[in-house]
Amino acid sequence: METQAIAILPDISIPLDLIHRREQFHGTSVNDCVHGDLILSRGRVVGMRPSAAAQTAPRLLFPALTEPHCHLDKCHTISRMPHSGGDLLAAIEAQMRDKAYWSESDIRTRAQRGLDEAIAAGCHTLRSHVDWGHEATPPTAWHVLLELAQESALTLQLSPLAGIDQMADPTFAATVARVVPDGHALGAFVLGHTQIPTGLRNMFALAADHGLPLDFHVDETLDPKINGLEAIADMALETRFDGPILCGHAVSLATCTPDEFRRIADKLARARITIVALPTTNLYLQGRDPHTPGLRGLTPLDALAAAGVPILLGSDNVRDAFCPVGRHDPLYALELAILAGHLDPPLGRWLRTITTDARTALGMNPTPIDGAHLNDLRIADASDLSHLISGAAHRPATDLLKEHLQ
Ligand SMILES: [Zn+2]
Structure with missing residues (x-):
């Protein structure tokens, strides 16, 4: 015009x-x-x-809007698993079984539907994770989503999702990092694994070498003994990594002691790590034991923000084994987080979680x-x-x- x-x-x-x-x-x-x-x-x-x-x-x-954390490879699969449900482990197992249907055309159709929803919701930028398999070579979904990234009207960033123990194998980690183009991120999930320091060291070195941002799923549990987040902050401070680091979930921060929270939040702020909370999936999967609903599975957003840690909100799983409902709409994630996470007015600072601050965390101009x-x-x-x-x-x-x- x-x-x-x-x-x-x-x-x-x-x-x-x-x-x-x-x-x-x-x-x-x-x-x-x-x-x-x-x-x-x-x-x-x-x-x-x-x-x-x-x-x-x-x-x-x-x-x-910016959608900083979702899963276009998994979305819109719930109709194939009408009897799914349960906690995180049950969701992982159900989604694994569904992968028998993940042909190229199935993934493309579902992911395009997710992208269309995000565009209709006002998104210009979106980061999707992509499940990695046992092999270091990329899964079919990685190739399909990279093609969609080239065709899409919005900026689509991808981040591999492998276990941090897999990334502890230097050959595996290097093979994954090699296939991540500029403008995307290097990612992994960290949840009480046995080789967290080795995996993180490999990832931080590879991300620095390739000029890639880092993105973790970390501590998706209310178990206060699980603390991969501090290991990530320690590695960031030790290596002085200067690219963006985005950590999703950080649920166990909600159950650690006040002293532990202060210590970890201080490290996060110094390491300039951003936390993204995923209210739909966290509320659905967490806090089921012994009677549901128990604790809310949300990281303490307000306290993190007060400690100087940038926070974001994401849509995460949309109509899959991890969350049987949902939509790719960051404003809906924000509305839910205001209720579930006690985010009080004035609301402008929270709008930054799906706009300016989200773009910064994804390595873009705010x-x-x-x-x-x-x-x-x-x-x-x-x-x-x-x-x-x-x-x-x-x-x-x-x-x-x-x-x-x-
Ligand atoms: Zn996720």
């Missing part, structure tokens, strides 16, 4: 937490937003001036609203962030220009 050098779009609200240079936004503060006439320069947001009139229709501008092109923004029929997160309709922000020029 051709864009004018300067354009004024009247009557818009934007979340204060999604602006870096607030001094250029002269509107009326309304709760966690500022309302006024938006100033664009060649399609980019450069400021705001006060509106002559009060807001007539709710219109809230926000960054396109794209706050100021300076962003309308192509990278969304507009919602919402008066504030509570309204947006509670399901308000939204669409590409480029529609604003079309409406304005009509």
